[in-house]
Amino acid sequence: MTVRGRPRRLASLGAAVAVLLGLLGAYAATGAPAQAATSQFRGVNWADARDNFLYDENVPIGLSKSDNYATTYTKSTAILKGFQNLGSNTIRFGINPQTTSSSWWGSLTAAYDAANALGMNVMIAPWPPTGGRISDMNAFYTMWDTVIAKYGTNSRFYFDIVNEPWGYSATELTNLAAAFLQRYSSIPRGRIVVPGLYSDIDLCAVGSDTRLNGTLLSIHMYTLGGETHPTEADWVNSFKARLCGHADRAVLTEFGVPMNTGVNYNGPRDGNNNVSYFYALTDTVRELGMGSLLWTGVKDTNQTQGPGPCFNASCAITSLTGSGTNLSLTVTNQSGLDRVRHGWGLDGTQSPTPTGSANVLRGAGSNRCLDVPGAATTNGTQLTIWDCTGGTNQRWTTLPNGALQVYGNKCLDVPGHATAPGTRVQIWDCNGGANQQWNLNSNGTIVGRESGLCLDVTGAATANSTPVELWNCTGGSNQKWARQ
Template identity: 40%
Template sequence: MVAQAPARQTPAHRRIARVLAALAVLAASILSVAQARPAAAATNQFKGVNWADTRDNYNSGWVIPDGLAASDSYSQVYSVADTYIKAFQSNLGANTVRLPINPPSVSQSWWGAYKGAIDAALADGMKVDIACWTESSSVGTITNMSAWQSMWSTVVSAYGGNSNVYFEPLNEPYGYSSSQWISIASSWLSEFSSVPRSRVIIAGTGYDDHVTAEGASSALNGTLLSLHYYGTWASYTTESAWQSDLNSRIGGYTGRTVITEFGGPMTTGINYLTNHSNGQYQSFLAAVTDTARSDSFGTVYWAGLKTGDNYSMEKHNGSGLSNNNASGVTQVRWGWGY
């Protein structure tokens, strides 16, 4: 065979080759950056309510959610919880329930019965956020570290393997500085390293009122962040003002943030579908729900059920539950993407 001479490259061919080579380098660079910085996942899979103790979840004894009694057996707790969880689902469209614990509730006999609430919620297909409260609203620190760690050992042993259970090491750690709280939270993560960080919800600084310090901490990478937000924390009357304030509390951590408490009066007749530009609570609830919907983060309403609290979304109706405020339900559901 006669060898053929290689094709002669023209200047145009060489320019095209250089462009293609540059594009290949650019594509490789973009791929490398994408791999190094995984996209933040949305948290809008959480469409939840708090099921709270009527005395409040700050308690030196057992925390007992509304409708349950200290004398209840496991089967009795399970039956009541099953009824209420199904009501949260059908009345509100909720798929998450946030349940309180504290050391006495887990270390003493109540735990054997109280697990019925968690088990019923899981059997009904709910996500369960198990959150620890301190003994009173005037104590923003862990008063007995050994008891706290023992409590979490028991809870994680029981539910650490269930992908629908999430763990909040401490609610509203306002007695600690940001650095102190981050140190305690990171120690929790080390102690319970078998729990995927994506199922741990770390409280924001203070009353869970800012998550920027926790979000910026490399020690807490991979965890979710808990933010609380209430319409009594300012006196804005426009949705835009509330949104600006809310965004400053979240910073650049929308993809990790879950608002685990927010709410407004539901028993006073407020129409939450109006006055978004001239009403304090209407504009507040609109700001939270509109922002949650547009930015794809999850919310857990306070409270789904808490008799005596005018923020309660639900009320007792025979053996079941019914809504206190249809407009409030509509606005919260809007934030959940309905």
């Protein structure tokens, strides 16, 4: 959020918002935003207690620069499990060049590694402290070189180029993003997050620049800069206009309201600006299937209110309790969490209710079933075909969102949102992602909604343990499955 701890920028941000609002009618002419494919991101920001606009190392709340890797890992695991209890599967960290060039970096990576071990998505974003512009490009790229050298090959990690770039023209920002993509061309574009213009509040330029095709897009929205609306509907219109028709790639990487004022966010939708805003954003991300990351995940109980309208201490959904490595989180506003979970599509349950009974999926060409080898339950276990036994490792349940679930909590998954023929399929914790959604067609094919490719028995083989993968749909018997 641009004004957290940076009140001197309120006037200039307000001016930008005013300009943006003056253009909303033009943006609305682009039509309704496309349906999103980013709902796999349900999460929170885990920030430094001082906010992330820093001139020294970023230290997420609850951690300490005096901690070694092992202690940081233990503390982080406790806090991250608290976030998971909210329904979160994604964590967004702030970073800066001072962090990666310091000895603290070796310990901080324990927090990233702990999130990865818990099966969470990790999004990393640098915060420029000087007016939102990158002041030292050499230091900026040295920082990113360090991060990507360590995590670039890990499909759970996402790289948000820069948080809330300020003072850039549309041309400058899109050129910056294009240069970043060229420098790190080995990273799949679906794991790179391009920020919106005017401190992440406008996706028009970045979304329409074809050089940036395939990337995710970051948008932020707060009740700041003088923007107020009397109704949820007005806030919805404002938010959708800022998406500029690019909701299919957008993630709401920051949004938030005060959680420490006793406001009931399940109350009347209209009449209170913060409440109307919060209804609008959570309803809209759910409607469009967009991912959303709340600002912010946790505050320290000793933390005092900062100068901005949504500083960590006021907008945090949880408070940190405990000492040493014995840490836990306490929800600060249950109605606020209810609204966030509604936006995430959880509404009191993290798993969609299955439709119908569990069935085996028998290959027409092999007469063998889609099988989790050895009845394994480990994320990343790759699937094969095997003699049909009717075991729990062969019984697949269709969920309302198109997922195929086994064991009641694992889903048929395409690693890293890959769309290339030959990608092996696996099981992973059900997260609602587009890479876990399938169309079961009347001709027997099972087609990935994200890839458009068919579930295929490699090489049309019929032997036990033959791998199952994605492949171009050919109509072959090795791509046809019977539910029994």
